[in-house]
Amino acid sequence: MLICPQCKFENPKANKFCQNCGTSLTHLVCHECGTEVPLNAQSCDNCGAECGQIWLAIITKEGSGDWELGSWQDDQDDLPTLPLSTEYTVPLAARPVLKAGSYIDKEQRYQLLEPLPISEENTTQTEFCVRVLDCQPYQISPIEAILENQDTGLLTSAGREIKIPRLAKAYVQLQSKGQAEIPVIHDAWQEGNTQILLIEDRSDWPRxxxxxxxxxxxxxxxxxxxxxxxxxxxxxxxxxxxxxxxxxxxxxxxxxxxxxxxxxxxxxxxxxxxxxxxxxxxxxxxxxxxxxxxxxxxxxxxxxxxxxxxxxxxxxxxxxxxxxxxxxxxxxxxxxxxxxxxxxxxxxxxxxxxxxxxxxxxxxxxxxxxxxxxxxxxxxxxIVLSMQLSSLEDVGRTDVGRQRQHNEDYFGIDTKVEKLEFPKNRVFQARGLYILCDGMGGHAGGEIASELAVNTVRQYFQELWTTDQRPTEENMREAVYLANEAIYQLNQQDARSGVGRMGTTLVILLIQDTEVVVAHVGDSRLYRLTRKRGLEQITVDHEVGQREIARGVEPSIAYARPDAYQLTQALGPRDESAIYPDVEFFDINEDSLLILASDGLSDNDLLETHWNTHLLPLLSSGANLERGVNELIDLANQKNGHDNITAILVRAKVRPNMESQK
The missing domain is CATH 1.10.510 (Transferase(Phosphotransferase); domain 1)
Known part of the structure; x- marks a missing residue:
């Protein structure tokens, strides 16, 4: 099957376009110039950038026998074809040279980018490492399927058992634990006494x-x-x-x-x-x-x-x-x-x-x-290490969803970044204000409340936050109370009552270099993702179910109530005496992805279920946050879609502070 790179939909191998989203399954877009490039091309014809999926092939011979590795060529190639099978093994001296462009598998998927130096002179060598081009990168490999199913034993495919070669088992076990220090394994197989293992190519990583x-x-x-x-x-x-x-x-x-x-x-x-x-x-x-x-x-x-x-x-x-x-x-x-x-x-x-x-x-x-x-x-x-911010990136997007007629979510992003760089010294300072609201109440009331809350909070911090000091708990509460007062007075002015009184949830995230403070009211959430700790929900929803759990009720009983998901707090319906915002402080001690989410995104444990595939890759500096948030919204529409969907992604990278003292 072919896995769509855009929506992860499973397509038959013969498909040229994804049945779900229409993405091409035969071409990709060059990351440098935007030109369409065939999947089996190593580089872009337009700008020369390397676009193909490259793997490092580790080819190992067990025992003292001859190599049992054949060579597969394109139909137009004059070199003979040798199947990779013990029954067709021929003496080394009678073999063609394994040239660049040869394939190392019968399916003609993995193509050598350099000659494989097997010759009579080095027949005693038991291992070679070569780079190969994956000519079918959207096709799932047996190892990938095993990892996806968290099975490190056997996988049945097309009526036969596929065994994991001995060399691959350590990679499989470590990858299943999410160890980023270990190269990703992509494929592995064994023919006779020869094992072939394909892993992430880190040859250009600094030593x-x-x-x-x-x-x-x-x-x-x-x-x-x-x-x-x-x-x-x-x-x-x-x-x-x-x-x-x-x-x-x-x-x-x-x-x-x-x-x-x-x-x-x-x-x-x-x-x-x-x-x-x-x-x-x-x-x-x-x-x-x-x-x-x-x-x-x-x-x-x-x-x-x-x-x-x-x-x-x-x-x-x-x-x-x-x-x-x-x-x-x-x-x-x-x-x-x-x-x-x-x-x-x-x-x-x-x-x-x-x-x-x-x-x-x-x-x-x-x-x-x-x-x-x-x-x-x-x-x-x-270990006590002084960490400093090395980069801060963010992106936000909101979507009406598949059932609502209008969008009552609203968000705001306000960042300031300063960077000074010298031959032996680099200073990076940043601060960011991120606000997300999910409005509710009456015709157009939700849109008004959420936008008013975002603008009130943003204006407050524009006037207050003029130094490099992180705002205090008192500042955070004051911002929440001001937003509540603005909506409450509008409700009073328009004589709104009951369900007609507009309101909104609110989550505020402030970042001052590596220091973070978050305040929230309602069920819009903040999550934190790091490689070491995985996904963590930082905020606790202000709803009846959570209130009962805090009182000692078992979760299964608390959420069996018909009003379990009813909010216990929201901005606007009542004055500030009914508002008790939660405020929390923490530091960014490792590379982190912070996710602000409305309930259209977080419902049904969507992020808890899919963070490995849709959030973890975004920790890498090379990952496109804009594309990431789009894929996240698309996923929420597929799995939820019953409500408006809003996400703000903030990627904060840190490094030990090793700068020279002036």
Whole structure:
């Protein structure tokens, strides 16, 4: 089947356009110039931008036998066709060269972008890595289907069982846990003694060693990478893939300078090598004890020619002497050093002096419970890192839905961004005001109430919020009360009564750099999405069901009431004595997507059900927020559609504050 890239609708393979939304299933649009490009083209003919879906193919031979990999060519190619099957295996010397343009599968889906260097001279080599073009990128692969069904065993397709090759199992298990540090697996299969595995191509991601060498990279940043390596160690240990951390060329950085892996390596018994362009580090003694992490870290210092600082030197010595034997011990030591560094105003151990804000942000790093930490306290300390905003993007959209005749939702966005950049210093400051209202009551009353509330709140903060200080709880409540008063007085003036009195829900989000405050009345919501914590609902609806739960009633009983979804608070129908807005403060400690939603979007657990597919990809800087909010509205119309639908998406990216002190 073909999965539409726009609406995710499943189409028969023969379809040229999506049956649901009409999107082309044979062409895509170049992200640079907008030209239509065939799916099986690597680059755009108009501007030359790479548009095709590229995967890294890992081709591995088991045992000492000959390679059992054939080559498939286009019909116009003069080279012979060899099926990938043991019954047609021919000696290596009799094979055609696997040229660029050959296919590595019988379905002629994956095309080599470079020659596969299998020859008589390297017949003893057991693995090759090559880039391949996916000529049918909208066709779901068996591995993707398995992951979609959260099944890591067997998948039945067309009357046959598809087994996951051994090499692919670790990728499948880690991907099912949502680990962004591990490359995405796309496809895998086995023919005879040859396994083929297709994963995300991270060959152009920067190497850790390159940034390690930069003078502007501080000791605190390096300590943060150490900590991430201990987290990955615990993650990879059950998979027997810890060697992935011991190959220096395999340690990469994503767009947020977070440690990631280019691929997975299985553990070997005899020797572990950390290869670079010029040298190889041999780690032969107890290769998979925690001790080898210290050896790898020392090698990073050596090759970068950076000076090792005192507290880390002591860790290296204790690892060597066996005083640190468990990953939990190593984490605790790193956490203690980070706290000490953060408290030091001008550290003397770094090539450059580092600036730390007077009010540091606390970043809570995940503390997975390891087997070797049994019996220890669950309350491991946090690493104190000063985080600063690196970008702030937003988009909003409202839609009438499929049943309503008019739209009573209204929203407002007001942002201010300042960016100063110098060779060794970059300052990014931003503040954003985001308001969403869902109006109700009488003919045209809902539209009036929601718009009036947004404009009142926006005007209040335009006049009040003139400094770089985040507004207080008192400020937030005053803004809510002013909006309520404006609608209430209009109701009084027009002598509206009963259901004719107009009103609105309200959710306000304010961002001042990495500081956030939210206030709300009613059932319009704020959600927060991060890679580590997933989707969280920040606000609690002001409705009868939630009120009963707060009183101790079981949720199933509370929501069995016929009035369970009736609002207990709204702006406008009554004076401020009946309004009790909730106000909450929090900090942005990791890349976050903040979602303001009216109930047309949040009803029926829509976001809780589909956040993995429709929200999580939007955390990446390369994802288009405009397209994302459109797809979200389309999804709400498909699954809900009974009410107006409004969404505001705010993407906040942060990084450790490592700027030079002036």
């Amino acid at each position: 850790l060693i390159e940034l390690w060498k930069e003078e502007t990279t501080s000791s605190l940043q390096i300590l943060h990478w150490f900590y991430q390596m201990t987290q990955l160690w615990a993650l990879l240990e059950p998979m027997k893939c810890r060697q992935s951390l011991l190959e220096l060329s395999n340690l990469r950085l994503d767009e947020d300078q977070t440690l990631a892996l280019a691929r997975l390596y299985g553990e070997v018994e005899a020797q572990v090598n950390a290869e670079t362009e010029d040298e190889t580090l041999s780690l032969t003694e107890q290769p998979f004890s925690v001790k080898v992490l210290g050896e790898i870290w020392q090698e990073l210092f050596r090759q970068s020619q950076r000076t090792q600082f005192g507290a880390v030197l002591q860790i290296f010595e204790d690892l060597k002497l066996g005083k640190i034997q468990m990953i939990a011990q190593l984490r605790s030591r790193l956490e203690a050093i980070a706290t000490e560094l953060e408290a030091s105003p001008i550290p003397s151990f770094s090539p450059t002096a580092n600036q730390h804000p007077t009010a540091p942000t606390i970043i809570q790093l995940e503390n997975e419970r390891d087997e070797d930490s049994a019996g220890k306290s669950d309350d491991l300390p946090t």
